Amino acid sequence: MAVVAWLGQRTIDGYTYLVDLTGLVYLSLRELVTPGRQGRGEALRVITRQILFTGLDALPVVSAIALMLGFIIITQAGTQLPKVGAGALLGNIIVVVVIRELGPLLTAFIVVGRSGTAIATELGNMRVGQEVAALELMGVRVTRLIVMPRLVGMVIAMVCLTLYFDAVAVLGGFVVAKAELTVPFEVFAQAVTHSLSLMDVVVTAVKSVLFGMAVATICCHHGLSVRSSYTEVPQQTTRAMINSVTICLILDILVTVTAYF
Amino acid sequence: MNLAVELLDLCLDWEDQELQVQLSLSVEVAEFLALVGPNRSGRGLLLRLCAGLISPSRGTVRVLGRELSQLSEEELVALRLRIGIVLQQPGLLSNMTVFDNVALPLRYHGAMPESAIQSLVTARLDTLGLTPLRNRFPAQLNAGEARCTAIVRALIMDQELLLLEDPTEGLDAEMIQRLGQHFAECRRTRSLTILATMRAFSPLMETADRVAFMRGGRLEAVARHQDLLAMADAGMKQYLTAPGIPEQSL
Numbered sequence: 001m002a003v004v005a006w007l008g009q010r011t012i013d014g015y016t017y018l019v020d021l022t023g024l025v026y027l028s029l030r031e032l033v034t035p036g037r038q039g040r041g042e043a044l045r046v047i048t049r050q051i052l053f054t055g056l057d058a059l060p061v062v063s064a065i066a067l068m069l070g071f072i073i074i075t076q077a078g079t080q081l082p083k084v085g086a087g088a089l090l091g092n093i094i095v096v097v098v099i100r101e102l103g104p105l106l107t108a109f110i111v112v113g114r115s116g117t118a119i120a121t122e123l124g125n126m127r128v129g130q131e132v133a134a135l136e137l138m139g140v141r142v143t144r145l146i147v148m149p150r151l152v153g154m155v156i157a158m159v160c161l162t163l164y165f166d167a168v169a170v171l172g173g174f175v176v177a178k179a180e181l182t183v184p185f186e187v188f189a190q191a192v193t194h195s196l197s198l199m200d201v202v203v204t205a206v207k208s209v210l211f212g213m214a215v216a217t218i219c220c221h222h223g224l225s226v227r228s229s230y231t232e233v234p235q236q237t238t239r240a241m242i243n244s245v246t247i248c249l250i251l252d253i254l255v256t257v258t259a260y261f
Numbered sequence: 262m263n264l265a266v267e268l269l270d271l272c273l274d275w276e277d278q279e280l281q282v283q284l285s286l287s288v289e290v291a292e293f294l295a296l297v298g299p300n301r302s303g304r305g306l307l308l309r310l311c312a313g314l315i316s317p318s319r320g321t322v323r324v325l326g327r328e329l330s331q332l333s334e335e336e337l338v339a340l341r342l343r344i345g346i347v348l349q350q351p352g353l354l355s356n357m358t359v360f361d362n363v364a365l366p367l368r369y370h371g372a373m374p375e376s377a378i379q380s381l382v383t384a385r386l387d388t389l390g391l392t393p394l395r396n397r398f399p400a401q402l403n404a405g406e407a408r409c410t411a412i413v414r415a416l417i418m419d420q421e422l423l424l425l426e427d428p429t430e431g432l433d434a435e436m437i438q439r440l441g442q443h444f445a446e447c448r449r450t451r452s453l454t455i456l457a458t459m460r461a462f463s464p465l466m467e468t469a470d471r472v473a474f475m476r477g478g479r480l481e482a483v484a485r486h487q488d489l490l491a492m493a494d495a496g497m498k499q500y501l502t503a504p505g506i507p508e509q510s511l
Binding site: 037038039040041042122124125126129130131133135136137138139140146 | 303312314338339342346348350351352353354355356365366368369370372411414
């Protein structure tokens with residue numbers, strides 16, 4: 001009986017959590033399309049800062065991870081596939097593994113680790129320091145000045161970073177792995193472009209938009225859930241990180257199943 | 262009589278502090294009322310009631326002519342634009358400089374062009390001697406400087422009512438004097454009403470039109486500072502004259 005009660009409570013909690021997240025996304029998107037100049041300039045500044053922090057500042061780490069991933073996959077595929085007579089599938093493997101799946105997912109994980117935790121921590125500290133309360137008392141809408149700009153900035157940065165990750169992983173990985181491969185670059189490039197369809201690019205972009213929205217919303221939600229103590233900040237940040245990764249994986253499965261089955 | 266704040270037959274059970282606030286009080290436009298009392302007297306709750314942050318169990322809270330219980334969320338937000346509120350924690354945004362913190366309400370509400378914002382904020386910072394701090398971040402300020410910055414920000418949109426919680430905490434004598442002069446100027450030129458809580462005597466108390474003494478959630482006396490001193494018992498006198506925090510709790 002206790003197990004049933006526990007399961008029931010967990011289900012209700014999960015449902016409530018998803019409703020809260022959906023509500024926050026709705027309010028943020030509503031702020032984005034609401035007419036009026038109120039807070040536009042300030043929101044634009046926050047969006048720019050978010051793009052710079054999430055996108056530009058992450059380029060070195062994204063480049064390094066993309067290069068290493070590209071090197072590993074291209075080396076493995078390029079050396080193992082010809083042994084079983086499947087060398088022609090090199091392009092397919094790279095498109096499926098790197099561009100469709102690992103590119104968006106690993107970029108999302110990097111963003112969760114760098115920017116998602118930063119957002120949750122920043123907002124948590126703002127809560128404890130009464131900064132959020134002070135904003136509300138000044139008639140400033142938190143969804144307009146805090147949540148919406150972070151969501152928009154993170155989505156833009158995530159899409160750009162994902163495309164950058166894919167390009168570096170495929171091209172950079174090939175250059176790094178060239179010593180191990182017998183395949184000339186022209187053949188490699190032709191195999192990749194031949195396997196890459198518009199659908200792949202669209203699905204990758206859709207995934208990165210959804211991941212960006214999910215990570216920003218979850219991290220803002222947990223940051224703003226901090227009530228009165230600084231000890232809650234790391235707790236909420238950890239929850240934000242774990243939930244972001246989990247929901248990104250679930251979204252990835254949903255998009256992949258919807259697009260390719 | 263033109264009232265800025267009107268509290269009628271107010272009753273609030275505050276379980277967290279095991280406190281029951283019961284009182285009626287009114288503050289006229291352009292009046293400065295100091296609310297004094299020991300810890301857990303309910304003065305902070307009273308301030309939050311006026312700001313619409315909490316609701317009473319019974320009674321009426323009317324601020325700037327609007328009854329708070331009748332207002333929708335959006336109307337309450339609109340009313341708060343006419344009220345400056347500085348609670349115990351100043352709530353300055355830690356990633357913004359003093360200047361940007363003060364300019365934030367103007368920029369957010371699109372009240373004026375950037376050039377006008379620059380000159381207005383500079384002038385207001387200068388009033389309280391904060392101009393040298395304009396490029397500092399809140400973490401680089403002491404408690405008094407942060408509080409003064411929050412007060413300047415709370416008045417930057419020419420608010421009609423100013424609600425302050427312990428405004429002189431952390432302020433030195435010179436800052437308190439400047440603050441008193443600034444308040445007097447605002448009250449004279451644009452009829453600013455001030456409701457400020459204090460937990461101990463402060464020179465600012467002497468500049469108030471009336472002082473209200475609270476104890477255990479009840480209003481014990483409201484009068485001019487000198488009149489209140491004349492009628493005060495020994496316990497009350499500690500809060501009206503003695504500098505610093507009273508050692509003996511009432």
